[in-house]
Structures are given as C-alpha cells and as structure tokens.
Amino acid sequence: xxxxxxxxxxxxxxxxxxxxxxxxxxxxxxxxxxxxxxxxxxxxxxxxxxxxxxxxxxxxxxxxxxxxxxxxxxxxxxxxxxxxxxxxxxxxxxxxxxxxxxxxxxxxxxxxxxxxxxxxxxxxxxxxxxxxxxxxxxxxxxxxxxxxxxxxxxxxxxxxxxxxxxxxxxxxxxxxxxxxxxxxxxxxxxxxxxxxxxxxxxxxxxxxxxxxxxxxxxxxxxxxxxxxxxxxxxxxxxxxxxxxxxxxxxxxxxxxxxxxxxxxxxxxxxxxxxxxxxxxxxxxxxxxxxxxx
Amino acid sequence: xxxxxxxxxxxxxxxxxxxxxxxxxxxxxxxxxxxxxxxxxxxxxxxxxxxxxxxxxxxxxxxxxxxxxxxxxxxxxxxxxxxxxxxxxxxxxxxxxxxxxxxxxxxxxxxxxxxxxxxxxxxxxxxxxxxxxxxxxxxxxxxxxxxxxxxxxxxxxxxxxxxxxxxxxxxxxxxxxxxxxxxxxxxxxxxxxxxxxxxxxxxxxxxxxxxxxxxxxxxxxxxxxxxxxxxxxxxxxxxxxxxxxxxxxxxxxxxxxxxxxxxxxxxxxxxxxxxxxxxxxxxxxxxxxxxxxxxxxxxxxxxxxxxxxxxxxxxxxxxxxxxxxxxxxxxxxxxxxxxxxxxxxxxxxxxxxxxxxxxxxxxxxxxxxxxxxxxxxxxxxxxxxxxxxxxxxxxxxxxxxxxxxxxxxxx
Numbered sequence: 001x002x003x004x005x006x007x008x009x010x011x012x013x014x015x016x017x018x019x020x021x022x023x024x025x026x027x028x029x030x031x032x033x034x035x036x037x038x039x040x041x042x043x044x045x046x047x048x049x050x051x052x053x054x055x056x057x058x059x060x061x062x063x064x065x066x067x068x069x070x071x072x073x074x075x076x077x078x079x080x081x082x083x084x085x086x087x088x089x090x091x092x093x094x095x096x097x098x099x100x101x102x103x104x105x106x107x108x109x110x111x112x113x114x115x116x117x118x119x120x121x122x123x124x125x126x127x128x129x130x131x132x133x134x135x136x137x138x139x140x141x142x143x144x145x146x147x148x149x150x151x152x153x154x155x156x157x158x159x160x161x162x163x164x165x166x167x168x169x170x171x172x173x174x175x176x177x178x179x180x181x182x183x184x185x186x187x188x189x190x191x192x193x194x195x196x197x198x199x200x201x202x203x204x205x206x207x208x209x210x211x212x213x214x215x216x217x218x219x220x221x222x223x224x225x226x227x228x229x230x231x232x233x234x235x236x237x238x239x240x241x242x243x244x245x246x247x248x249x250x251x252x253x254x255x256x257x258x259x260x261x262x263x264x265x266x267x268x269x270x271x272x273x274x275x276x277x278x279x280x281x282x283x284x285x286x287x288x289x290x291x292x293x
Numbered sequence: 294x295x296x297x298x299x300x301x302x303x304x305x306x307x308x309x310x311x312x313x314x315x316x317x318x319x320x321x322x323x324x325x326x327x328x329x330x331x332x333x334x335x336x337x338x339x340x341x342x343x344x345x346x347x348x349x350x351x352x353x354x355x356x357x358x359x360x361x362x363x364x365x366x367x368x369x370x371x372x373x374x375x376x377x378x379x380x381x382x383x384x385x386x387x388x389x390x391x392x393x394x395x396x397x398x399x400x401x402x403x404x405x406x407x408x409x410x411x412x413x414x415x416x417x418x419x420x421x422x423x424x425x426x427x428x429x430x431x432x433x434x435x436x437x438x439x440x441x442x443x444x445x446x447x448x449x450x451x452x453x454x455x456x457x458x459x460x461x462x463x464x465x466x467x468x469x470x471x472x473x474x475x476x477x478x479x480x481x482x483x484x485x486x487x488x489x490x491x492x493x494x495x496x497x498x499x500x501x502x503x504x505x506x507x508x509x510x511x512x513x514x515x516x517x518x519x520x521x522x523x524x525x526x527x528x529x530x531x532x533x534x535x536x537x538x539x540x541x542x543x544x545x546x547x548x549x550x551x552x553x554x555x556x557x558x559x560x561x562x563x564x565x566x567x568x569x570x571x572x573x574x575x576x577x578x579x580x581x582x583x584x585x586x587x588x589x590x591x592x593x594x595x596x597x598x599x600x601x602x603x604x605x606x607x608x609x610x611x612x613x614x615x616x617x618x619x620x621x622x623x624x625x626x627x628x629x630x631x632x633x634x635x636x637x638x639x640x641x642x643x644x645x646x647x648x649x650x651x652x653x654x655x656x657x658x659x660x661x662x663x664x665x666x667x668x669x670x671x672x673x674x675x676x677x678x679x680x681x682x683x684x685x686x687x688x689x690x691x692x693x694x695x696x697x698x699x700x701x702x703x704x
Contacts, residue, residue, distance in 0.1 A: 003529050011521035018518075109335075117339040117382075119541045121575030128579055130553045139553045212518075213545040213575060217337050221516045249519075256522040262483045262512040264522065 003257060007136045012246075012253035014138070017146030019245035021207060022222050023229040024152060025200035027241045030230065031173045032193035033089065038100040039080075040201050040226065041219030042107030047073065047205020048214045049115060055122050062124045062210055063144060069206045070199045077198025081191045089190070111216035121213040145207045149242075152200065156238050169193050221265075228272040234282025243283050247271075322367055326631060328353070328624070329376040329394035330404035333411065336382025341407045341616050345430060346377055347609055348620025349404055352628070362628045365635030373628065380406060384414040391418035400424065401637050402627050405446070407616070409433040409485060416444045425643040427627045429619030432588070433485045437668040443639075445646050445667045447623045447656065451486055451538070454564060454586045455493025457673040458536065459505070461584075461688045461697075462560065466504060470699040471533070471559060476508045478532035478558070480523060482539050483512040490538035490564050508532050517543050520550040528556055538564035545575045552579040559700035560584055568676055568684050581680050582701040584687070586673040589615035589656065592684065593674060593692050597655040618655055626651055626661050657692065 022044060029037045047069055054065040084103070088095040126144075130137040160166035171179040172189045180186050205219065212218070229248055233240030248268060255267045275282060330349060333342035353375045356362055361372035376398050380387035387406060394400045395418060403419050405428020406412055412431035419426035420441040432448035465471045479494050481487030491510060498505035509530035513523050524547070527535060535558035539547060544566040551561075566572065567585025591602045591613045601621060605613040626649060631637065633645040651661040658671040675688035677697055685695030 003525050008522060008525050011519070011525075015519050015521075112335060112337075112339060117337050119545070119571050121545050121571065123575050123577060127575075128549060128552050128577070130555075137554050139550075211546070211549075213542040213571070215337070215542065222518065225518065252519065253522050256526060260511055261523045261526065262514050264519075265514055 004136075005254075005257075006134070008253045008256075009250065010133075010136050010138065011142075012249040014142040014146045015253070016242075016246040016249040017149030018142070018204075018208065018211070019149075019225065019229055019249055020242045021145065021149040021152060022201070022204035023226040023233070023241045023245060024156065024238060025197035025204070026223075026226045027230045027233065027238065028156075028169075028200065029194055029197035031237075032169055033085075033190055034093075035085065035089075035096045035100070036093075036227075037197060037201075038097060038223070039103040039107065040197075041223035042104035043073065043077075043198050043201035044205035044208065044219040044222060045111060045214065045216060046107060047202030048209035048218055049111060049120075050202065051206035051209045052120055052122055052214075055124065062122065062126065066148070066203050066206045070203050073202035074195045074199035077195035078191045080198065081194035085194060086187070086190070108216045115216065117215055119213045119215050122209050124210070127210070141210045145211065148203070148207055149245075152203065153238055153242050160238070165189070165192055224265075225268060228268045231272055232275050232282055237282075240282055247283065322369075323371060323637065325374040326362055326364070326371050326402075326637065327374050327376065327398060327400045328402055328404055328627060329378075329391075329398055329400040330406060331378045331380040331387050331390035331394070331415065332406050333382035333387075333408065334377075334379035336380075338382040338408050338411070341430070342379075342382070344614060344616030345407050345620040347605070347611075348429070348617030348622075349375060349377065349624045351605060351608060351617070352621045352624035356625070356628050363632050364637060365632075366637070375404075375624075376400065380411065380415075382408075382411070384410055387411045387415045388418055391415040395419075395422045395424055401639070402426070402631065402642055404428070404620075404624055404627060405430055407431075409436065412436055416441060419443050423643070424639055425627070425630065425646055427623045427630075427646065429621075429623035430616070434489055434668065435485045437664075437666040441667065443643050445626075445649075445663050447619055447626060447661060447669050448588050449669050449671050449673060451489035451564075452493035452496075453670065454673050455490050456497060457586050457675065457688070458562060458564075458584075459494060459497035461675055462534070463501070463504060464688070465560075465697065465699050470697075473504050474502070474506045475504065475534055476506050476530070476532040478509040478527045478530045478535045479507050480509070480511045480513055480527070480537045481564070482515050482543060484515065487512060487538045494536055513543075515540060515543060517546050520547045521554075523547070524550055524554055524556065527551075528554065532558060534558050534560040534562075536560075536562050536564075539566060541566055541569055541572055545572055548572075548576055548579060548583075552576070557701075557703055561701060562586075567678055573678065573682055578680065578704075580678050582698055583678045584675060584697070585678075586675050587615055588673060589618045590674050590676060590684070590686060591618075592686055592694055593655070593657065594694065595655070595659060595692065597653050597659065601655045622655055622661065657689070 026040050050069045051065045054060040055062050088099050126140045129140045168184045168189045172186050176186050229244040233244030252264045252267050332345050353373050357372045360370035363370050378390040380390050403424050403426040407430035409431050412428055413436055420443050423443055425443050427445045429447040431446055432451050434450040434452055466473050481491045498507045544563045562584040565587055567583040573580050601618055602613040629651055630642050630645040634641040649662055654661045656671055657674045664670050672689055676684050677687050679685055686693050687697040
C-alpha cells in the first residue's frame, strides 16, 4: 500500500490553518489574563450556529458571514469579561475554570433549546469544490480557512506590534502591575483582549462550520486539540500557536504511516506531555534558547 | 332483632361462597398497568429521544383506546399508564431515573431509552430488580452479551447489519454486478458500534476468501477533524468497494473529503447512515447511490409498516423514521407479553417475552422474536440513495421497491 505523502502534507498544512485559527483566541486570553477559557468550545459552537443562520437562513455569502459574526462576538466577549469573568479574575484559578465551564454548559443548553440536537451542516456552492495542483485535489473551503488563519496571524501581529492597544495588551501580559504603574488601563486592556479572544473563537467556529457538520456539542474535541497547540506553541505567543499548529498537523498526518488513524489523538496528547516535560516554554521558548546560544 | 343480627352476616358469607369458585384467590384489582421509561428528551440525543416518546405514546394510546391490555388473572382489560422521564442524555441520570421508576413509581415493566451508552448503563437497574425491559434503541450486541435475563431488544445487532450488507454483496456478485474476489476497504468508528460492524464484515470475508479480500481495516476516532489520512489509506488500498460505519456528523465530514479527493468505489456504504435528510442536504449529489442498512423504513410495503407510517404522519405531521417505529413496536411487544403472561407477575412477563412470537409486525421480516440473549435477529432493510433525494429499498427481495444500481455510476 503506497500512501500519497505529498497529498498528505498539503492536507496537513491546510489543516494547520484551521488548528491555528481555533487556538489564537485561547492563547490570547491565557496570555493576558492567565485564564484557561473553557467556554472557548461554546463560543466556537455559537460561531458555527451564527454562520448557519446567516448563510442558510439569511442567504449570505459564506465567506462574508464572518465579517458580521466576528464583531458581534467581540462585543459579547467584552460583556462577558466586564460583567462575569472580571469577578473571578483574582480568585484561585479553579474559580475561573468552573465559571467558564458553567458558561460553556449554559451555551450548550441554550443551543439545544434553540436548535435541538440535530446535526447541521452548511452547504454552499463552494462545498466539495476543488482544484488540482500537481495532481493533488485542494478544497476551496479548506484553502480559504487556511488563508484566513494566516491572515489572522498577520493582522494580530500588526495589531500587537504597531497599535497602542496591542502594545498595552503585550505589556499587561508581561506584567499587569507594572503596566498599571505606567498608566495603562489594565481593566480596559483585559476587556479588549477577552473580546478579541472570543471574536477569534467565533471566527474559527464560523469557518469550521463550512467544513464540518455540527451540533450543540461541537467544539469539545477541538478545545482539547487547542490546548495541545497552545502548550506546544508556548502558551502566550501567536507565532508559537501557528508553529505549534503546523507541527501538530504534520505529526498527526504522517503518524498514519506507522500507527492506525484511530490513534491520531494519541499523537497530540503524547506531544503535549513531552512538551510539558522537556520544553515547558513550548516551541517559542526553545527558539529563544537557540537564539541566546 | 338479636336473631337477625347473627343471621345476616352468615347469609352474606354463604352468598359470597356461592359466587367465588373454589380455589380462586382474592386479589386486589389494579386500576392500571404502569410502564416506565427514561428517554433523552433534552441534551445530545434529544432528537432521537423525542421520536421515542412519540412512538411510545402512540402505541399506548392505541392500546388504551381499545380498553387497555387484557390481563387474564383479573378477567378484564386494564388501561396502561405510561411514565416518561427525561434523562437529559446523561448516563448517571438515566440510571437514577430507572431506579426511581422501579422503587417509587412501582412500574410493572420498563421500556427502553435510546443509544448504546444509556441503555448499557440503565439496563443494570432492570436486571437488578428483575423488571422486564424491552427497548427499541440499542443495537450493539454487547448490551445483550451480559447474560441478563430481563433485557430484550427489538433492534438486530450491528454485526447482523454487517452480515446483511455482505449477503447483499454476495448476491450482487452472483448476479454478475460485482467481481470475485472483491477488494474491500473497511473502516469504522472506534466504538462498540464500529467494532461490531468491522467484526461482522471480517467474519463474512474470512468465511468466503474466494469472494472477499479485506485490503484495509481501520478504526477511527469519532468527531474526526481530519479525514485525509484515513482516506489516503483508502485510496492507497485500491479497493473495489468501500464499507464504513460512522455517525452522521462523521459520515458528512468523511464523505465530503471522499468526494473532494475524487475517490470512487463500485459500492460505498456508511453502514446505517445514508438516507438522513441532514446528510443528503449537506452532501447533495455526492450522497447519491450510497447504500445503507437500517432496521426500518417508511417505504416498506407491508400492511403493518404502512399502517404505522400513515397513522404516525397524520398524528404528528412528521416523517415516520425508524426511531418512533421501533419504539411503537417495543411498547406493543411489552403489552403483548403482559397479555400472554395473563398476569402482572414480572417473572411471568419476562418468560412471555422470552417466548415472544409476534406476527404481522412492522419490523423487517414481519415477526418479533428474541434469541436466548434477548436480542431480535431479523434482517435489515437495505436502501440506496437515488438522485433527486429519492430512496429505493433494494434488499430483502420481498420488500424491495427497486433494483440496486451497482456498480455506482462514476461521476
């Protein structure tokens, strides 16, 4: 049996775009607030339903839908941070974990009430559309998701590096107290960062809905994969997340040459354990070490 | 007055002694027969749970409209009271609710929930308290391999599904539509459901090496995020036919990639999946010609199946799917078992279930009966999706509504 390795690699690279898009928000929120956002899966799921409503019910172009979904979820994130999450910001971390887990369950149940447990899928004229490059079939939907993943990375890097708010977010992530001392409104910064994290999760959900079927339980397994990527990337770095996504996607894809596909998740979690033990700073930490030496 | 005071009770006693035949017991007359079930009415399985509720309610209403279930011990028909709780698609809650049904509600018998994990969990309660239990929502053979005596299931096993699929394939080979030996690419979700499916195909392939050669056999994790590695293996296997077992979300994810990768096989099947409207909407023409197996279909041309379909669709203004059909039939089977037992004694109802032979049933084969392990062993109905959202029943021959299109036309 000869596996088409170039096709497998192309598929892995496209998958990395999806992995990165679904993990940016998780890394951003952890980076600034040191909170593990368990509601991330719920937000991705709501992002998928929002896209479903806009595309299937309102007839919107599938690639324009995120332009409406993302701002709406940005404000939802600000609301969540200001009125809910802020109350447990300085409590032991178990409080925020439980709170966000509770929010996820509430989101799930609201979806069950609103949309029932039926499996939904978005079908557009681009669904199943492919083009061939050197004999490899490339899906339009997957390519768009990959491009959006790269674009999100570039936009976030520009935002973080060139704007006052971006720099304030980075400063707060490094040292909240010192940031306050130099006059940064850290409460505002955290609101914006949380809003951006939620907006990125909704972007991932609305794009994933073009590829996967979904129901109110959607996002659970993606959240676990997101944790692996964020740890692999170095917890707080956007570039790290992108690199982590690429490494994980390629490792999973090539693993089928030696192990059965059912063990793909084993590869992710084995990588997670190895990274936590061998290089707790993730890939970005490792690269920084190499630079120093 | 004094003499009359002695004489009157004596007269009443004599009168009663004349009325009651010798040997008859004096028993309390139950006002109702209580059946109970916990169904996933909310949560992840709410769609299926809702269907089961409708099926149970329709059957019980029908029985009660006819005066109830005949119980010989009391010499009369007794109406059925149906208690349904919502287990929220949660195993622990399901077990607790079945405990409640037995301990607090004092049910005479239990009807089942939906889905292998829930049924595996709560059947322990029925067995522990020795309460007869019939379900129409748990097919996995593992449920019935625990040597339980009070558990009965009206869905044939997943292994049987694989057997039906392979027997049909054999028929296609004999008809010259498929070659011998056939190279098979096989995969199934990494659950007891998928494992049984793969085992069934492998057993049949091993028994007929001149007909079948399984060139790929892979389990995969549910909620697939990337079907490419799996499908690259399918592609590399150069199989003639492609047999998979997947739940609906994975079926959509995998078959979208299958189509994008421009794979082709002479037969493609996802086991029980194929005809679901959500999948047909999501896949469009890519779902045409997919072959599937199921326990029931609304187009089965028997009188019992048609009667159920018409009544259900009129009552609920909803398409009759297999879920309410099998729930309806499971409730009717339980009522028949009570009638056959002629008593509300739980052991005797259990014995009646073990000897059950219900004719003119809506199930495939028209007959409900149970193997010694408590599971029915009927054949599946096989279907093939046709262009334009149509479906044709292709197997068994006696209920077929069309001829299978094999090999699938290459697009």
